[in-house]
Amino acid sequence: MSDFLKNNILFGGDYNPDQWDDEVLKQDIESFKRAGINLVTLPVFSWTKLEPSENVYTFEWLDHILDRLEAAELHYFLATPTGAQPAWLSTRFPEVLPVDIAGRKRMHGTRVNFCVNSEKYRERAAALAGKLAERYSERKGLAGWHVANEYGTFCYCENCQRKFRLWLKNRYGSLEELNKRWNTAFWNRTLTSFEEITPPTELNDDCFLNPALQLSYQRFMTDSTAQCFENEAKILKEATPGLPVFTNIAGNIKVLDQNRMLTVMDIVGWDNYPAPDDPPSLTAMYHDIMRGLKDGSSYYVMEQSPNQQNWQPYNKIKRPGEVRSIAFQGLAHGSDSVLFFQMRQSAAGQEKFHGAVISHSGRTDTRIFREISELGAELKKLGGSITGAKTRCEAGIIMDWSNWWALENNSGPTVDMDYIKELHRYYRALYSNNIQVDFLKTTSDLAGYKVIFVPLLYMLPADTAERLTRFTENGGTLVATYMSGRADEDDRFVYGTCPGLLREVLGLWVEETDALFPDEKNGICITEGFRREGGFNKDYSSDFLCERIHPESARILGVYKDDFYKGEPCFTVNDFGKGRAYYIATRPEPAFLDALVKLLMKDCRLNVPFAVKGAVEVTVRENNNNKTFFVICQDPEGGLIDLGAGSLTDRLTEKSLSGSISLRFRDVLVLEKNQPKI
Numbered sequence: 001m002s003d004f005l006k007n008n009i010l011f012g013g014d015y016n017p018d019q020w021d022d023e024v025l026k027q028d029i030e031s032f033k034r035a036g037i038n039l040v041t042l043p044v045f046s047w048t049k050l051e052p053s054e055n056v057y058t059f060e061w062l063d064h065i066l067d068r069l070e071a072a073e074l075h076y077f078l079a080t081p082t083g084a085q086p087a088w089l090s091t092r093f094p095e096v097l098p099v100d101i102a103g104r105k106r107m108h109g110t111r112v113n114f115c116v117n118s119e120k121y122r123e124r125a126a127a128l129a130g131k132l133a134e135r136y137s138e139r140k141g142l143a144g145w146h147v148a149n150e151y152g153t154f155c156y157c158e159n160c161q162r163k164f165r166l167w168l169k170n171r172y173g174s175l176e177e178l179n180k181r182w183n184t185a186f187w188n189r190t191l192t193s194f195e196e197i198t199p200p201t202e203l204n205d206d207c208f209l210n211p212a213l214q215l216s217y218q219r220f221m222t223d224s225t226a227q228c229f230e231n232e233a234k235i236l237k238e239a240t241p242g243l244p245v246f247t248n249i250a251g252n253i254k255v256l257d258q259n260r261m262l263t264v265m266d267i268v269g270w271d272n273y274p275a276p277d278d279p280p281s282l283t284a285m286y287h288d289i290m291r292g293l294k295d296g297s298s299y300y301v302m303e304q305s306p307n308q309q310n311w312q313p314y315n316k317i318k319r320p321g322e323v324r325s326i327a328f329q330g331l332a333h334g335s336d337s338v339l340f341f342q343m344r345q346s347a348a349g350q351e352k353f354h355g356a357v358i359s360h361s362g363r364t365d366t367r368i369f370r371e372i373s374e375l376g377a378e379l380k381k382l383g384g385s386i387t388g389a390k391t392r393c394e395a396g397i398i399m400d401w402s403n404w405w406a407l408e409n410n411s412g413p414t415v416d417m418d419y420i421k422e423l424h425r426y427y428r429a430l431y432s433n434n435i436q437v438d439f440l441k442t443t444s445d446l447a448g449y450k451v452i453f454v455p456l457l458y459m460l461p462a463d464t465a466e467r468l469t470r471f472t473e474n475g476g477t478l479v480a481t482y483m484s485g486r487a488d489e490d491d492r493f494v495y496g497t498c499p500g501l502l503r504e505v506l507g508l509w510v511e512e513t514d515a516l517f518p519d520e521k522n523g524i525c526i527t528e529g530f531r532r533e534g535g536f537n538k539d540y541s542s543d544f545l546c547e548r549i550h551p552e553s554a555r556i557l558g559v560y561k562d563d564f565y566k567g568e569p570c571f572t573v574n575d576f577g578k579g580r581a582y583y584i585a586t587r588p589e590p591a592f593l594d595a596l597v598k599l600l601m602k603d604c605r606l607n608v609p610f611a612v613k614g615a616v617e618v619t620v621r622e623n624n625n626n627k628t629f630f631v632i633c634q635d636p637e638g639g640l641i642d643l644g645a646g647s648l649t650d651r652l653t654e655k656s657l658s659g660s661i662s663l664r665f666r667d668v669l670v671l672e673k674n675q676p677k678i
């Protein structure tokens with residue numbers, strides 16, 4: 001990693017100067033310097049301008065722009081512009097165009113509209129990456145490589161079908177094994193040759209009626225996309241071993257298994273576009289998911305909007321202070337950058353209404369430019385003090401893409417299954433109590449955590465079950481929910497009784513699962529012996545799913561309020577080894593989860609840095625034995641934080657603070673403990 005990346009919070013973003021003339025470039029660079037911008041990403045969508053016909057390259061225009069940027073001491077992430085192939089490539093070689101899920105051959109247009117398995121696409125993309133590496137790898141302004149853009153297009157062409165068959169042969173070894181793992185005897189889907197395998201599309205309805213095939217195709221397309229990335233990345237890596245090579249992860253993270261994608265990338269880069277009405281807890285959760293992809297390493301926010309978006313149904317302009325609080329929320333959760341899409345607003349095209357640091361007016365005496373400049377000055381004060389800093393968490397949530405896909409591929413038990421929404425319920429309860437959370441893989445090491453939540457861990461690999469069991473046995477606290485432990489990694493139900501491999505640690509078995517209508521409720525009546533002062537002092541409502549469970553060794557903490565299973569258990573705890581495992585058999589209202597988190601904070605001694613009143617988000621990042629506390633007031637009514645008797649310095653104002661501090665909506669503090677004078 002270069003000194004520039006180590007010593008600076010990256011501030012700037014996507015810039016497309018090839019859309020303007022030299023005079024605009026000159027003005028923009030002057031404006032960037034005034035705003036404290038230190039890095040731009042380019043040329044993300046300029047393939048044709050760099051290669052106007054096959055093997056004919058025109059780099060001079062880019063040379064000139066890079067010269068200008070370097071003269072102003074600006075750095076850049078160079079993008080391989082392979083997120084949108086040239087029209088000449090699609091026209092001469094139609095094989096690069098994908099076939100969609102309806103079986104239609106796509107025409108040239110839009111972006112990320114290519115087959116990731118196309119040999120011709122990969123050949124031309126690698127050739128261009130090679131030319132860029134050859135020409136620019138010694139450049140002083142080069143800070144890293146940004147490959148393509150927001151991968152995620154699935155293709156169902158004949159080439160993909162052929163590669164899918166090979167992928168399956170490699171995964172399962174034999175047809176017998178595949179038939180067994182997919183349970184193809186159901187609906188007479190038995191295969192007698194790999195040549196009979198077809199992708200799951202609308203032409204065979206397997207895209208929603210064949211969960212084992214759907215899951216395999218989701219894994220196959222992820223592997224194919226990772227290879228497509230590597231096709232370029234390995235060339236760039238070879239040219240500049242010390243610089244990071246990555247892509248920007250799109251907002252719709254479901255389509256590709258990002259844990260798999262990150263095995264071939266140096267760093268996480270993602271695009272943060274909260275909707276105007278998204279709660280801050282949801283954005284915080286996405287940040288924490290991103291930090292988890294590289295096991296807690298810091299990451300880059302590659303894009304966020306400095307003002308309104310254009311593709312939401314209603315594109316609110318950012319309120320005063322909103323860009324700043326969104327930027328600091330990223331830094332608070334592990335980002336080392338504040339990068340925007342885009343630096344200058346497009347003159348035309350699909351995103352011409354999308355906000356930018358410099359708007360169509362071209363002026364810098366605007367509200368947004370002023371706010372960006374103020375933010376730039378604040379980030380400069382922080383310098384490299386937080387880059388690479390880690391977050392130490394005592395609580396973890398296991399989140400898994402295969403589990404996500406399998407849950408939502410399923411027909412039943414409810415059409416309302418939404419894994420991210422369910423995860424967010426549990427995350428929000430921890431977040432609102434300022435318990436920092438690591439998102440963990442099914443393969444993650446669980447040592448060191450006090451509490452692990454495994455919401456809806458429907459697909460449970462045997463080794464994960466084993467590690468969760470050991471974690472609990474050794475004194476950890478496990479929280480599992482409805483839809484746990486039903487299926488193996490091929491989405492085959494575990495025979496015997498669910499929750500399968502977690503049965504012993506949870507001390508119960510599940511007999512059946514009732515799905516409630518959207519407006520239907522049940523409830524959790526807390527048992528007399530478990531009622532607590534402060535929390536769990538009332539009954540709670542529940543909805544969505546109600547499992548009928550049978551405790552074996554688990555103790556009953558709550559029972560159903562209604563229906564024919566009224567009085568039957570729905571909330572239990574099982575003492576197991578030195579630890580304990582809670583089970584929640586129905587989806588509880590938020591107040592229940594808040595009470596549960598407060599109980600865990602006490603019982604498991606979960607640490608929070610400071611007491612707060614109101615929705616005040618507090619996180620800590622640690623670097624070289626130095627702790628930086630981020631405080632963001634997310635409460636429109638304002639809030640309070642109690643800093644205690646010790647003295648802290650706000651890095652943004654250099655003021656020394658202690659005791660109770662009032663905060664207004666969107667106030668931000670970046671605090672460090674004052675070192676005792678020697």
Ligand SMILES: [Zn+2]
Nearest residue numbers: 115155157160
């Ligand atoms: Zn294809």
